[in-house]
Amino acid sequence: MAYEFLGPRKIIAGEGSITSIPNEVKSLGGKKPLIVTDTGIANTGLLRQLTSVLDEQKIPYGIFSEVEPDPGIAIMEKGKRVFREGQYDLLIAFGGGSSIDASKVISCLATNEGGVKDYLGIVVFKNNPISIIAIPTTAGTGSEVTHNAIVTDKDQKLKLIIRSLQMLPKTAILDPTLLNSLPSQMIAYTGIDALTHAIESFFSLRSNLMTQQLSLSAVRLIYPSLIPFKENPKNIDLASKMLHGSCLAGIAFTNGGLGAVHALSHPIGSHYHVPHGLACALFLSQILKENKEAALGKYGVLLEALGMNSQGLSPEQGADKLIEAVEAFIKRLGIPSNLNTIGIKHEVQPMMIEDAMKSPGLMANPKKFDRNQIIELLRSVR
Amino acid sequence: MAYEFLGPRKIIAGEGSITSIPNEVKSLGGKKPLIVTDTGIANTGLLRQLTSVLDEQKIPYGIFSEVEPDPGIAIMEKGKRVFREGQYDLLIAFGGGSSIDASKVISCLATNEGGVKDYLGIVVFKNNPISIIAIPTTAGTGSEVTHNAIVTDKDQKLKLIIRSLQMLPKTAILDPTLLNSLPSQMIAYTGIDALTHAIESFFSLRSNLMTQQLSLSAVRLIYPSLIPFKENPKNIDLASKMLHGSCLAGIAFTNGGLGAVHALSHPIGSHYHVPHGLACALFLSQILKENKEAALGKYGVLLEALGMNSQGLSPEQGADKLIEAVEAFIKRLGIPSNLNTIGIKHEVQPMMIEDAMKSPGLMANPKKFDRNQIIELLRSVR
Numbered sequence: 001m002a003y004e005f006l007g008p009r010k011i012i013a014g015e016g017s018i019t020s021i022p023n024e025v026k027s028l029g030g031k032k033p034l035i036v037t038d039t040g041i042a043n044t045g046l047l048r049q050l051t052s053v054l055d056e057q058k059i060p061y062g063i064f065s066e067v068e069p070d071p072g073i074a075i076m077e078k079g080k081r082v083f084r085e086g087q088y089d090l091l092i093a094f095g096g097g098s099s100i101d102a103s104k105v106i107s108c109l110a111t112n113e114g115g116v117k118d119y120l121g122i123v124v125f126k127n128n129p130i131s132i133i134a135i136p137t138t139a140g141t142g143s144e145v146t147h148n149a150i151v152t153d154k155d156q157k158l159k160l161i162i163r164s165l166q167m168l169p170k171t172a173i174l175d176p177t178l179l180n181s182l183p184s185q186m187i188a189y190t191g192i193d194a195l196t197h198a199i200e201s202f203f204s205l206r207s208n209l210m211t212q213q214l215s216l217s218a219v220r221l222i223y224p225s226l227i228p229f230k231e232n233p234k235n236i237d238l239a240s241k242m243l244h245g246s247c248l249a250g251i252a253f254t255n256g257g258l259g260a261v262h263a264l265s266h267p268i269g270s271h272y273h274v275p276h277g278l279a280c281a282l283f284l285s286q287i288l289k290e291n292k293e294a295a296l297g298k299y300g301v302l303l304e305a306l307g308m309n310s311q312g313l314s315p316e317q318g319a320d321k322l323i324e325a326v327e328a329f330i331k332r333l334g335i336p337s338n339l340n341t342i343g344i345k346h347e348v349q350p351m352m353i354e355d356a357m358k359s360p361g362l363m364a365n366p367k368k369f370d371r372n373q374i375i376e377l378l379r380s381v382r
Numbered sequence: 383m384a385y386e387f388l389g390p391r392k393i394i395a396g397e398g399s400i401t402s403i404p405n406e407v408k409s410l411g412g413k414k415p416l417i418v419t420d421t422g423i424a425n426t427g428l429l430r431q432l433t434s435v436l437d438e439q440k441i442p443y444g445i446f447s448e449v450e451p452d453p454g455i456a457i458m459e460k461g462k463r464v465f466r467e468g469q470y471d472l473l474i475a476f477g478g479g480s481s482i483d484a485s486k487v488i489s490c491l492a493t494n495e496g497g498v499k500d501y502l503g504i505v506v507f508k509n510n511p512i513s514i515i516a517i518p519t520t521a522g523t524g525s526e527v528t529h530n531a532i533v534t535d536k537d538q539k540l541k542l543i544i545r546s547l548q549m550l551p552k553t554a555i556l557d558p559t560l561l562n563s564l565p566s567q568m569i570a571y572t573g574i575d576a577l578t579h580a581i582e583s584f585f586s587l588r589s590n591l592m593t594q595q596l597s598l599s600a601v602r603l604i605y606p607s608l609i610p611f612k613e614n615p616k617n618i619d620l621a622s623k624m625l626h627g628s629c630l631a632g633i634a635f636t637n638g639g640l641g642a643v644h645a646l647s648h649p650i651g652s653h654y655h656v657p658h659g660l661a662c663a664l665f666l667s668q669i670l671k672e673n674k675e676a677a678l679g680k681y682g683v684l685l686e687a688l689g690m691n692s693q694g695l696s697p698e699q700g701a702d703k704l705i706e707a708v709e710a711f712i713k714r715l716g717i718p719s720n721l722n723t724i725g726i727k728h729e730v731q732p733m734m735i736e737d738a739m740k741s742p743g744l745m746a747n748p749k750k751f752d753r754n755q756i757i758e759l760l761r762s763v764r
Contacts (some may be wrong), residue, residue, distance in 0.1 A: 001400040002394060002395065002397070003392070003394070003395055003396055003403065004394050005390075005391025005393040005394075005395065006391070006392050006393075007390040007391060007393070007633075008389040008391070009388070009389060010386065010387070010388055010389070011386070011387040011388075011389070011591065011592065012384060012386050012387075013385055013387065013591070013592065014384035014590070015384070016384060017384040019384075020384065044389075044494065048669065056481035141485075155764075160490055177643070189499060209395070209603070209622060209623065209626040210393065210395065210396065210629075210630070211628055213596075213599035213602070213603070213626070213630060214599070216501070216599070217595035217596070217599055220595070221591070221595070240591060241591065244591040244595070246591055247592075248592070248595060251389075309691075309693075311691075327630070358750070
């Protein structure tokens with residue numbers, strides 16, 4: 001079967017690569033960029049690392065720092081108004097997945113009529129969106145190289161997806177120095193999100209030779225680096241490996257799809273506002289168990305990518321060894337194994353079931369689940 | 383150190399993906415494409431596979447089928463005249479590296495003043511080149527995703543390089559069915575070229591975390607597939623693995639550089655008109671030996687990518703095991719080990735030395751060679 005693969009436009013990486021920003025702004029024809037970020041980042045020295053580079057080169061800019069975790073429709077539409085009123089001409093997304101996703105949506109709304117709800121699903125925008133330079137400050141979402149954005153509908157408690165090839169950032173800047181003050185819990189949650197992207201995109205029914213290779217490369221970078229990085233966030237080499245792993249996983253899943261873990265984690269995330277990586281971790285090893293029969297041939301390859309030997313093992317044994325390794329890994333990261341231990345009283349709501357059932361991740365998952373199985377899976381993370 | 387990485391624009395792959403051509407022509411705004419190919423392909427049914435798809439959709443097109451192996455300046459400038467006089471608006475490169483490289487040069491000359499010699503080295507073209515859809519019919523050069531082209535100066539017996547980000551094809555189509563009538567010697571030569579790209583880009587001093595992962599992925603696809611593919615060119619799965627491996631190696635080396643093998647193989651190729659892959663094979667294991675000290679830490683990783691165990695081996699032993707494996711591989715492919723056995727009387731010419739000494743590959747090679755060492759290396763392939 002034929003498939004299409006879209007590469008990232010341009011990646012600038014390495015220690016201090018943030019200093020390339022003025023050049024990138026100019027080469028994209030920008031004269032007055034708007035920085036989109038969150039309050040947390042605005043209040044730390046992190047934002048100054050970006051603005052001081054712009055100041056030095058006398059590039060005027062604005063700051064929209066109101067992006068919230070799991071950003072909603074209202075904040076994105078507010079961002080659009082700020083962008084239009086300030087007559088900006090370029091977006092600099094600076095932060096985690098929330099800031100980058102918000103920038104993507106703002107970039108499309110800024111040049112097109114209507115609001116977020118007019119553009120759900122797979123979209124071709126009439127007018128070209130504003131160009132984006134994306135600078136991740138976490139190693140997790142891979143949003144800097146994907147062509148989708150998640151918008152949380154706070155009223156309906158739903159995560160909405162907008163997919164458009166036009167949303168792909170023009171430049172991604174992977175500067176490991178920006179990660180050196182990340183809290184260790186944030187490293188764990190964003191890192192397990194990246195690992196989940198790598199694993200799910202590898203198993204995805206929409207994956208192909210190209211995306212599978214990228215998924216495995218991502219696993220090879222993330223798995224040995226995440227725990228040491230959590231223990232030593234100032235280590236530039238580890239931060240760089242995590243950023244590259246997260247980025248490779250992003251290229252893989254935006255082209256090759258995800259799986260049931262993402263289908264299940266989104267409703268949990270939008271109902272209880274738990275970090276997306278935590279929600280993924282709750283389901284990861286369980287879905288690996290469920291997929292065993294449907295995708296048995298892939299477990300040994302993945303096991304080798306973790307750096308473990310699969311020789312002499314039956315496919316079954318290889319799969320079990322992989323699942324054990326992933327379970328142990330999540331435990332060593334200190335990620336809770338259910339919602340109860342973090343004080344969330346969880347009951348499966350009908351909306352959660354609907355949300356999971358219509359997720360594209362579910363369609364790309366090797367094993368097919370019916371409604372009752374989805375309910376069981378959602379219930380299991382209590 | 384910061385680095386820049388440019389992704390491929392769009393890859394369409396899989397059995398029958400050539401049927402996507404009309405869509406791609408339209409989406410790139412093409413109304414009358416010029417197909418650039420060689421006489422060999424024009425005389426086989428291969429070209430009809432492309433033209434019949436265009437005919438069906440009533441897309442008018444022209445054919446320039448005069449590309450020679452190691453295409454020279456004259457043929458590229460002739461291609462430019464054909465393009466301009468026929469008032470074409472898009473290029474379809476259909477063939478091996480020669481046809482794709484020729485298309486790249488034609489694409490730039492068509493919209494800019496001057497001839498090939500006005501644009502050597504790293505170039506920013508004043509006017510945007512014509513868009514290219516690249517369709518490789520061999521799995522070797524990776525030219526469908528690189529931003530460089532090799533032009534042979536037949537008078538001076540030199541391989542000239544033009545590098546421009548603007549030359550990157552807009553779409554690469556990897557259809558494995560196009561490879562099913564490749565002669566086995568061609569499979570061996572183009573395949574070892576792809577493997578050399580993967581290995582040299584992995585060792586390159588200009589490589590980075592991203593390109594190294596792509597290089598290793600390329601090795602993982604090419605090494606186990608090349609010999610079986612040579613024995614069974616109608617196997618679609620193997621053809622697909624070779625095309626993807628060659629493509630990944632192309633993305634890796636165009637962003638991360640090559641090494642001494644390429645520096646040495648170009649003068650041999652331009653003097654004796656031997657296939658580029660053969661020229662690479664003559665030097666590959668030898669340069670791996672030379673680089674041992676300067677890049678010892680990398681051999682074990684590469685060995686694992688070949689599917690061999692490096693556990694329990696010292697770095698030295700791992701390097702030796704890798705070199706032996708590569709030597710045995712070239713032998714099993716039936717590639718001659720020197721020029722004498724194929725009837726070429728080789729004497730090192732001063733021009734060859736100059737050519738190798740100023741090659742960018744030499745600068746990116748882990749070990750530094752002086753002039754005398756280069757002479758020795760060139761002499762060794764007699």
